[in-house]
Amino acid sequence: MKPTFFENTSHRPWPLPKSPWIMKQQWRDLLFLHWPVDASEIRSLIPDGLELDLFDGKAWLGVVPFNMRGVTARGCPAPKSLCDFPEINLRTYVTKDGKPGVWFFSLDVSSPLAVWAARTLFHLPYFKAEVSCSCEEGIVSYDHRRGALKFKANYRPLDLFTAEPDSFEHWSTSRYCLYCQGKKGQLYRGNIHHGPWPLQRAELTFEENTFLDGFPVGEMHPSVLFSKALDVVVFPMEKA
16 A cells, blocks of 8 residues: 555655655654764765765764664565664765765664664664663653663653754755665665654753764754654665
């Protein structure tokens, strides 16, 4: 069955790919957090074929914790024991050929199968970590640990929020592709599609956060955004 959000594509910055989508998933209890960083500090970590996408003259690092639900290939069942798991990623923003997207430094999950599949099929830097996410009385408790990297926080949604077209919030969330690099250096673009983001402002309390250790970042951006649920489809990787 074709997802209902294909009926509305006017929010997309470029048309849908001509190839059929191959995977579906749902992102739940997602949080957007951002820190500024001088572009020169991370330029060497980005392949030469990509351009850093800047806002207010700065590069930005995003930490995005959430729950993955129903991650499966098109037409396949999605047993919870294999297809539901928490994820947290560290990202920045890049662009190529007029298509702004996301570059991932790491994506941490509790599922070893997801790590294998993402690294093998999508050239993405997934890592096995201890990750848990629960929600009780509207408060999301997120706990991550991979070696010295730790992220432990509680957050809850507040009022509904609409990102204005020229705002930082729109710039950082309206991304309809990711970029990655294969073992031989080839750049790939992975297109995705979903409806407009249902965003809310959020309240956040850190218990521990070493996720950005090693990056000379500034103060966290004051805009903390939450999204309860978003259905997503994934298209085949294409050479960029």
